[in-house]
Amino acid sequence: MLKTMRIIRFSSSHALTCGVLGFLSLTGVCQAETLKITSNNQKSVPANSSQESELIQTVIRTSQEFKPVSQFRDVQPTDWAYMAVQSITQKYGCISGFPDNTFRGQQAVTRYQFAAGLNACLDKISELLTNGFADKVNKSDLNDLRKLQEEFATELAMIKGRVDALEAKTATLEAQQFSTTTKLYGQAILGAQGRLGSTSRFGANPATAVSDPATNITFGQQVQLSLVTQFPDRSILLTGIQAGNLSTDAPFTSLFALNNNFTRLGYEGNTNNTLTLSDLTYRFLAADKLAIVVGAKGISAVNIFRGPNRVESSGQGPVSVFAQRNPIIGFNSGDAGIGFDWQFNKRFSLQGVYSASNANDPNTGLFGGQYSAGIQLAANPSDNLDISFYYLNSYTNRGALNSPAGDNFIGISFPAASASQFSTNAFGSTISWALSRKFTLGGWVGFTTSAIQNSDFSGTVETLNWMTFSNFLDLFKEGDVLGLYVGQPPKIVSSSLSGNINFPSLISGTNGVPGGQNGTTTHIEAFYRFPLSRNITVTPGVVVILNPGNNPNSDTITIGVLRTTLTF
Secondary structure, three states: OOOEEEEEEEOOOEEEEEEEOOOOOOOOOOOOOOEEOOOOOOOEEOOOOHHHHHHHOOOEOOHHHOOOHHHOOOOOOOOOOHHHHHHHHHHOOOEOOOOOOOOOOOOOOOHHHHHHHHHHHHHHHHHHHHOOOHHHOOHHHHHHHHHHHHHOHHHHHHHHHHHHHHHHHHHHHHHHOOOOOEEEEEEEEEEEEEEOOOEEEEOOOOOEEEEOOOOOOEEEEEEEEEEEEEEOOOEEEEEEEEEEEEOOOOOOOOHHHHHHHHHOEOOOEEOOOOOEEEEEEEEEEEEOOEEEEEEEEOOOHHHHOOOOOOOOOOOOOOOEOOOOOOHHHHOOOOOEEEEEEEEEEOOEEEEEEEEEOOOOOOOOOOOOOOEEEEEEEEEEEEOOEEEEEEEEEEEEOOOEOOOOOOOOEOOOEOOOOOEOOEEEEEEEEEEEEEEEOOEEEEEEEEEEEEEEOOOOOOOEEEEEEEEEEEEEEOOOOOOOEEEEEEEEEEEEEEEOOOOOOOHHHHHHOOOOOOOOOOOOOEEEEEEEEEEOOOOEEEEEEEEEEEOHHHOOOOOOEEEEEEEEEEEO
16 A cells, blocks of 8 residues: 655665554564563563573563463463463463464473563562562462572572663663664665676668667666754755765767666665765654655655555665666756645545755756646555556746656757757556565556746657556565566657757758657566565566667667675
């Protein structure tokens, strides 16, 4: 269901999930697991050492976890100790058996385990006496317990010492941690990737053949850290930092660079290993089911809209940029702005966003330069069906859609060095249908229409993209994913700009006349995510691109990937 949202965004796609309106709830994925030995003083003991674990696994429980003897599957009224078990559980409630509703009366116990049980009963009796229920305590039982207390004095003292030591260690850790309200999450991606040699041909009479200059096998990394600061009023400050050195792009000095938007991988991010700010957002609940996000960095539809494809992730999902999500959601992604997420119905929610690319520039500000604004309706009509409908409007002033995949350039720079400006309307929908617990089918479609805004020019440019995908979950091992994706990256299907500046015609060598791309790119991708442990996954993948650049004269490009992801 689409109720689970992202709170931590790793680059443009990876996310940790926790809670409804997951901008705010840290319950579940954000808390370390602890086990407890509980008596009336409610001491909490982290299960780290074998000594404490042995005690935790004993039959000792408090009256809060009391079970009547009739609930023990292995205790029968004909057993010789039945009355004794019944008496101690009903009178004092300090023995409750194991979580599987067994008492395991035939199992031997150590002196430490017996001492732990004795300690729980002493605590319970002490509680009864303190609260004025002395008449509930049998004097004979009290005398027996005093004798046992003397017999096991050494073990009882040792147990108390261990609990006190653990409490001291816990207090020290709490005092030395980074912050009582700030938690650190991270993801490190190590990628080995390479392409087979290919040639692309541009223009006509004769065509210019250009070989791929970036076919060497490369190995690089991308590290992303998120600091999540939770405030008492259920609000969150999210600060993201990232550094990386991964890029598979051909250099812009080569015409082959026109294929970069078709070959780019989802986990690329080249900062030359310099730490950069990737997210600075404040998230709060305006109402019980309405979350607001405001930020100077990291505000975009990618980070606000809920995604039906549950394996959408740069570190854990598909290996290419195009297969992450519908590219129109990433059109012209800005930095600063505002967004919201409203769960207005059990099965329906609404998200909205406005983001500006250069909000810090006084010449453009929040509303005078490139921007993107959008709204999405997300629904799960049934428990196994997720669907979303979205609309975005953007303004660009560099002759491009600022698309993460597929055709990006839709106009050119004019002789006066003033780039063409476009207002774009984008429409799309994504669906994901879980046919079973282990098999999901889905897909998306996206359409854009861009109108040129420069004076003395007219016309529009239209693009279309689509994708179908299938995910096989827990196929060979719990947590693994086999994904198969086939689709068409954004393609200019129509361009009617005046002034002979139509990009498809210029690339094909026909002097910029109106018309769409001559060819159609087909993207085929397969990947298999294998979990080595809870925090480490390895994902081999293959991407085959037919007619790259929507160019029928270009060779097929084949990409091989081995991605390793570590999360903490």
